[in-house]
Amino acid sequence: MSWIDICALDDIPLRGARKLKTAQGCIAVFRTAENEVFATSNTCPHKGGPLADGIVHGQSVTCPLHNWVFDLETGQARGEDAAIATYPLRVEEGRVWIDASGVVDRTAA
């Protein structure tokens, strides 16, 4: 794995999220009340709602358009046969790192 430094932990609001642009599309980076961070696809499989704009509760996010609820750890939608992609993150000394292998544009190399 190769890790890319994407931001300071504090750049993401507590119980909130920010967007990250990648070649694979937008990724939502979440920070829970307990300072856990998760990265998932920003795009709701229902009708494309931007998940980084949803309400973050527990280890879940609620899509802002029609309230689908996703588990941030597994990506699974609650009560729906759908899931979003999740991406490995790690936090070191207050900085958030994402695993580049999943997110960079392979064709550019």
Added chain:
Amino acid sequence: MTRKKLVVIGAGMASGRALEHLFDADPDGWDVTLFNAEPRGNYNRIMLSPVLSGEKSYEEIVTHDDAWYADHGVTCRFGEKVTEIDRTARTVTGENGTVDYDKLLIATGSNPFMIPLPGHDLDGVIAYRDLDDTNRMIDAAAAGPGARAVVIGGGLLGLEAAAGLRLRGMEVTVVHLMGHLMERQLDEAAGYLLRKDLESRGIDVRVSASSKEILGQDGQVRALVLEDGTELPCDLLVMAVGIRPNTALAAEAGLAVGRGIHVDDQMITSDANILAVGECIEHDGAVFGLVAPLYDQAKVVAATLIGDEAAFRPKELSTKLKVTGCDLFSAGDFADGEGREDIVYRDPARGVYKRLVIEDDRLIGAVMYGNTADSNWFFGLVQSGEDISEMRETLIFGPAYQGGPDADPLSAVAALPLDAEICGCNGICKGTITDAIAGGATDLGAIRAQTKASTSCGTCTGLVEQVLQVTLGDDFQMPAAQPICGCCDLTHEDVRRLIKGRELKSQEAVWQELGWKTRNGCHVCRPAVNFYLLADWPLEYRDDPQSRFVNERKHANIQKDGTFSVVPRMWGGITNAAELRAIADAADKYDVPTVKVTGGQRIDLLGVKGEDLPFIWDDLNKAGLVSGHAYSKGLRTVKTCVGTDHCRFGTQDSTGLGIKLEQILWGSWTPHKVKLAVSGCPRNCAEATCKDVGIVCVDSGYQIGVGGAAGMDVKETERLVDVATEAEAIEWTTAFIQLYRENAKYLDRPYKWLAKVGLDWVKETLASADERARLVAAFELSQSIYRKDPWAEHAKQAERYQSLADLTLEAAE
């Protein structure tokens, strides 16, 4: 092998069962001698009532016949009373002689208690305990039509006697000392239903009645006299007021005796060779009057005799009344108490009453009347003490509705018959509500207006909403009902009350103190709690953007493609060339695809990219434009008409008043959005009569209407007050909105809130000048925080609206 000698005193239900277990475990180990004072062997005493009523014969209730005793080599000494136990010699003496024992089992049952009233020894005064008593009752009833019986005691036995005698044609009166029948097993509501039931069978029931004297004639009972002087003539008087453990023999033999014969967990008395079982014993301070525990004891007796380990453990008990047609059941503890909660279901039309008592998420008691089909299941829950919180919503409907953790309360509601009562206070049945729905009432407010259901105590609100939901299906939008959501057990109203009462000033305090079941709520409860906190503690608590829906967090309306709309405020619908120019410039600069005039008298820039929001706001700010809060649960717009400024009919300055109101109210958060309008005359060009607050100007002043709506429901405002001056119009409007902020449930528009609290209450409250002044001051205090432009603040944090990073150009290694 020599058999051990077992002597048993009393051939009743307890010893009968003990012998069965003993012979099962050890068929050849014992020589048993069985004494019984009654001239017969063991029969099922509890079935005497069906014998009395004629539903069974004595032969049918015999449990052990001669052949059984013979097969097991039991020496029967029936009709022979034991008179002495000699513990040193280890002998038992009966009326016809003495036998010795290795082990002795005392099972003498209990004696019915006879109140020592004057005349209690007259002929025709009997107890209800054995077959002889039963036969005497049958004989008395056979005396012919018009024969009268009085039963003293409205407990289980007394009522079974009364019902049986009535079935045999006697005129029956029940005299009961307490306020309701079977007070040890039933609560008042069930006692009341039982009484109604018995009365409908022609039984005269007198509660809170105490007996004074029994009158006789020629040694035969003639009447019972009550304390209040009432004389109840009778040919038979049955006393069924209680039992006393039959301990005389044991006490004389020097065994330890309290209320009953003391036994330990192995059913051994104070003499190691003597055991006791049944109603005659006292175990751990308790005495017994129902067969279930006696059967458990009987098992232990057999085990102890053959040297196995066993211990008697008392369990919760349940009661049923064996009167055909009277369906009642009670189990566990159902007294009121701190920390106990009731779930009650009533269906007066069918005479059904069910009450569950819950403590610490466990069912500790149940009383049911009229429909006891599920009683065993409830009894199981009482005994097991398992956690019922998961099925709490549907618990009262029984096991059929427990599909698992996500059991749907709706299916239970759907299954209710049309005559099932929903609103107890007003006696409204499900059918009345479904009729109203069929007639066009599609929400709670309309149901309330038409049927009065849930307008009194309000506890059935959830049920009414569920009836709406099952009847309308997808057409009904379930308002965030009770409880708020799965995170807690409390209703919105409760949470509001507790936030104020317990001075909870942070979300963490609410979650902790009010028992939230999730870490930090969910998208349903968080916005509600956030609002309640900021409304009640404007200075201590600050709005939490992360607990807001995206529109309110980002101060713009999200669109279906993830872009946003931008609606600047136009105070009272008034704008000017400079503002329009700024809007036009912004539309150009940010490639706004759609510019639209809204229904709220202002202009909407639709399709703005999220990243651009802070910049477009900054540009608009520079032209003096601020947020229009087109996205908020807060003040939206104040529509106006041109009024006296231009219109030939205008009576007051409606535009001016609209602008003033908007400037006072803007920025405030409210339970749901709030829209106002001011029209200059009753022609009402500003459509004021369908707004949350709508003011219509007239020559004499201002007519203030409230509770209008023109969205999913269309509602005309109702008149709050007429005032003479503009200042009063502003004061009343502000006070009304603050009252709404302080009391309404999150996401209730004013008209919904008014349907709950009643316009009259609001009028009364606001009629007080002091209260109005307090409300206006409280609103102003809150506005000292919130009356500012969020766009200006957010424009300063433009980076929050950008992506964290752009990795699109990052290449793989």
